[in-house]
Amino acid sequence: MREINVNEITEAVSSMCIEVNHVLSEDMKCALDNAFNKEESELGKQILDQLKENLVIAKEEMIPICQDTGMAVIFMEIGQEVHFTGGSLEDAINEGVRKGYVEGYLRKSVVDDPIIRNNTKDNTPAVIHYSVVPGENVKITISPKGFGSENMSRVFMLKPADGIEGVKNAILTAVKDAGPNACPPMVIGVGIGGTFEKCALMAKHALTRKAGVHSDIPYVKELEEEMLDKINALGIGPAGLGGSVTAMAVNVETYPTHIAGLPVGINICCHVNRHIERVI
Amino acid sequence: MTKNITVPMDEQTKLDLTAGDYVYLTGTIYTARDAAHKRMQESLDKGEALPIDIVNQIIYYMGPSPAREGKVIGSAGPTTAGRMDRYTPRLLDLGLGAMIGKGKRTQDVKDAIVRNKSVYFAAVGGAGALLSKSIIKSEVVAYDDLGTEAIRKLEVKDFPVIVVADSKGNYLYK
Ligand code: SF4
Numbered sequence: 459m460r461e462i463n464v465n466e467i468t469e470a471v472s473s474m475c476i477e478v479n480h481v482l483s484e485d486m487k488c489a490l491d492n493a494f495n496k497e498e499s500e501l502g503k504q505i506l507d508q509l510k511e512n513l514v515i516a517k518e519e520m521i522p523i524c525q526d527t528g529m530a531v532i533f534m535e536i537g538q539e540v541h542f543t544g545g546s547l548e549d550a551i552n553e554g555v556r557k558g559y560v561e562g563y564l565r566k567s568v569v570d571d572p573i574i575r576n577n578t579k580d581n582t583p584a585v586i587h588y589s590v591v592p593g594e595n596v597k598i599t600i601s602p603k604g605f606g607s608e609n610m611s612r613v614f615m616l617k618p619a620d621g622i623e624g625v626k627n628a629i630l631t632a633v634k635d636a637g638p639n640a641c642p643p644m645v646i647g648v649g650i651g652g653t654f655e656k657c658a659l660m661a662k663h664a665l666t667r668k669a670g671v672h673s674d675i676p677y678v679k680e681l682e683e684e685m686l687d688k689i690n691a692l693g694i695g696p697a698g699l700g701g702s703v704t705a706m707a708v709n710v711e712t713y714p715t716h717i718a719g720l721p722v723g724i725n726i727c728c729h730v731n732r733h734i735e736r737v738i
Numbered sequence: 739m740t741k742n743i744t745v746p747m748d749e750q751t752k753l754d755l756t757a758g759d760y761v762y763l764t765g766t767i768y769t770a771r772d773a774a775h776k777r778m779q780e781s782l783d784k785g786e787a788l789p790i791d792i793v794n795q796i797i798y799y800m801g802p803s804p805a806r807e808g809k810v811i812g813s814a815g816p817t818t819a820g821r822m823d824r825y826t827p828r829l830l831d832l833g834l835g836a837m838i839g840k841g842k843r844t845q846d847v848k849d850a851i852v853r854n855k856s857v858y859f860a861a862v863g864g865a866g867a868l869l870s871k872s873i874i875k876s877e878v879v880a881y882d883d884l885g886t887e888a889i890r891k892l893e894v895k896d897f898p899v900i901v902v903a904d905s906k907g908n909y910l911y912k
């Protein structure tokens with residue numbers, strides 16, 4: 459058994475929230491460089507150039523990459539040999555978010571109730587997903603999610619007879635509807651299978667996979683490549699102003715499902731697809 | 739076409755703008771997003787005056803991140819304009835000059851833009867650090883309690899935008 463004081467979790471979450479909102483991960487930076495090289499429209503290239511410059515300014519001057527520093531989505535993979543000490547783990551995680559967002563000059567974008575809507579003024583609570591895994595480590599993945607793109611996300615409960623073509627149509631429909639609202643070039647997270655909530659969760663988790671890394675399952679990898687081409691053929695382009703790069707990656711996760719169903723979750727993310735991992 | 743424009747703009751300047759024009763704005767603009775629009779709507783419903791005179795002014799749909807010490811503002815890029823669509827035609831009919839945001843507008847808004855000879859600009863979403871460099875002054879002028887959603891008066895210099903919807907009914911997004 460390994461003991462971990464929850465203060466260590468607070469400190470990690472706090473510093474990760476600050477870092478992830480100012481410095482885009484290497485995979486996303488590469489994806490943006492590739493987009494710039496591939497883009498054919500002159501205006502599109504000009505916009506991608508601004509996005510690259512934006513990343514440099516964000517990092518050097520510690521100005522968040524985007525003013526929407528998101529609602530903090532946190533995946534906790536907890537080794538089953540771990541025993542947490544020093545208080546509640548969930549409180550410690552939220553304390554980390556509070557500290558990071560307040561001390562890091564990040565925007566407070568969370569309201570306490572979806573209808574009454576008073577700002578909590580410290581960006582808490584986070585949306586936390588726990589899983590228990592073998593071992594004695596804790597892996598924290600933080601992905602602050604902006605809502606321009608989150609609002610364009612969809613769940614489709616398809617029929618088994620709709621098959622892979624149905625999945626492809628669902629993805630294209632969601633991306634077309636998102637258009638300029640989701641700050642393209644986008645990253646598309648897709649979850650196929652499971653249940654209603656499982657497909658949405660897989661779609662969210664898929665966004666944390668490095669851009670450019672494909673699924674190990676051959677047909678899923680093919681689907682990812684084909685959908686990226688099909689999405690780029692839509693011509694939505696950078697900022698939705700036309701061009702050859704509409705998406706930079708399509709990441710798909712799958713899970714067994716029921717004989718009667720084919721759930722598909724599509725989580726749309728913008729070019730500021732923030733994700734950061736740390737193992738404790 | 740690339741243009742440099744002083745804001746607020748006169749009627750002729752607005753009429754001369756065409757969807758697709760790349761424009762650098764210099765002058766004064768105001769920020770307002772979801773919560774501020776809701777409050778302005780409630781004021782109008784009650785027959786009260788708005789906290790700012792919107793006539794001929796530009797509203798930028800934006801809620802910044804907090805400014806670090808010595809800085810004018812934090813990250814300051816556009817938010818999705820479509821969420822304001824329910825409130826916009828009324829504000830345009832009351833004289834609002836133009837808007838800056840990102841993303842699609844409804845037909846009602848597009849019609850109100852033509853009817854009022856207005857214009858809808860897009861700034862590049864997700865470029866908030868870069869765009870903050872074009873903001874030289876920021877002051878909260880109403881709804882301070884709304885935090886990032888308060889109404890701010892901004893002085894901008896060469897603030898880059900693209901005309902998406904113009905007064906002639908042209909619309910840049912597909
Ligand atoms: S969709 Fe992404 S890039 Fe666009 S404003 Fe929201 S967080 Fe920023």
